[in-house]
Amino acid sequence: MFFKKIKESFGNKISSIFSSNKELEEILEEMEETLVCSDIGIETAMEICDNLRKRSKAENKKDGEALKDMLKEELIQILKKAEVEEKNIEFDKKCILVVGVNGVGKTTSIAKLAGIYKKQGKKVLLVAGDTFRAGAVEQLQIWAERLNVPCVIGKEEADPSSVMFEGSKEYVENNYDIIICDTAGRLHNKKNLMDELDKMKRTIEKNIPAENIEVYMVLDSTTGQNGVSQVKSFYEKTSIDGIILTKLDSTSKGGVVFSILKELQIPIKYIGTGEGLEDIQKFNAVEFVNEII
Numbered sequence: 001m002f003f004k005k006i007k008e009s010f011g012n013k014i015s016s017i018f019s020s021n022k023e024l025e026e027i028l029e030e031m032e033e034t035l036v037c038s039d040i041g042i043e044t045a046m047e048i049c050d051n052l053r054k055r056s057k058a059e060n061k062k063d064g065e066a067l068k069d070m071l072k073e074e075l076i077q078i079l080k081k082a083e084v085e086e087k088n089i090e091f092d093k094k095c096i097l098v099v100g101v102n103g104v105g106k107t108t109s110i111a112k113l114a115g116i117y118k119k120q121g122k123k124v125l126l127v128a129g130d131t132f133r134a135g136a137v138e139q140l141q142i143w144a145e146r147l148n149v150p151c152v153i154g155k156e157e158a159d160p161s162s163v164m165f166e167g168s169k170e171y172v173e174n175n176y177d178i179i180i181c182d183t184a185g186r187l188h189n190k191k192n193l194m195d196e197l198d199k200m201k202r203t204i205e206k207n208i209p210a211e212n213i214e215v216y217m218v219l220d221s222t223t224g225q226n227g228v229s230q231v232k233s234f235y236e237k238t239s240i241d242g243i244i245l246t247k248l249d250s251t252s253k254g255g256v257v258f259s260i261l262k263e264l265q266i267p268i269k270y271i272g273t274g275e276g277l278e279d280i281q282k283f284n285a286v287e288f289v290n291e292i293i
Contacts, residue, residue: 003273006254006292010038014071014293018064027067028053039224040255044262048074072289079268079285081261095168095179095208097201098244100218102133102185105246105272109218110180111143112272112280113244118147122177126151127167129160129200130182140182147277160184160196161203168207179208214241216269221248221256228259242269245283249273254292 017030028049035045052070056062061070096113100106107130114124126144128151130136137153144151152170154163164181171179181204183197204213217240219228243260248271260268268283 003249003254003288003292005249006038010034010254011293014068018068020064024053024056024062024067027064031071035255037253038255039253039259041225041259041262044078044258048078068293072293075258075289075293076285078258078261079288081265081267093177093212095171095181095204095213097181097183097204097213097215098218099183099197099215099240100185104185104218104220106130106185106218107136107139107143107182108275109216109244109246109270109272109280110140110182111147112277113180113216113270114143114147114149114178115277116280117178118149123175124149125167125171125174125176125179127163127179127181128153129163129167130184131155131158131160131163132184136182161199164200164203165206168204172207215239216242216244217266218244218246219260221245221254224253224256225259228256228263232264240264240266242267244268244270244272244280246272249279254288257288 013034014031017027017034020027022030031052032045032049035048036042040048048071051074052067055070056067059066061067098106098110098113110126114126117124124147126140126149128137128140130140131154141151141153150170152163152167154160154166160183167179167181170176181200183200184193201213201215243264243266245257245260245268248254248257257268260266270280271283271288273279273281
């Protein structure tokens, strides 16, 4: 089981609520509290409970198992918005620009993505664009060596956009299938990070068409609602095509998954389930809900 902690904290509480002989309103009240405590968010929790209340009365179903099935359906419906197929860009030739605040597992996620594409037989190139964080370039180089894929680097504290230009140029000239670019989580100067990310993307577009570029945001699931709020504010002007949700195996508050869909309206592409290269999987709404409840 990938999400043992979520199952123990969230799923078992839900099962306990539905196995009681309490009245409908009392059950819904307890369920709403459990949903909020699991980082689903107040508005989303209230909406779910309101829907269950209406369905229960309309279908005249008030027993625990029926309500539990209704809850699963409601949760799956929310998460289905996240189940999107990856763009079929020029026969899977594309650039992935990976963004995210420091400490969320960005570099490891890049390595995991590279591993996925390598297994598919793709020719992969990495670009170390996080030139300001100490050790970031070296970390990506180490992963590149383990994966046996090339990595474009620049000088220490070099302009990240210059590294992006060289990387995207090499991608085109050497006919790579996938180029995955690391970016800064913060800058050591006063320049706005949003401006820098926009500049990096525009620089890449000099060599790679805009429609071939996807932006993935890496989010640490253990930060819960605070993380969602911070990232929403931090990247509110950045075009995000999908989220890689990390450390989902180490949190007991899986409700953050639902908050992302409701509050950020960004599809979840992948979920991290550990530190190893293999510990990543495509997000699947039905499997996720069935595993945690």
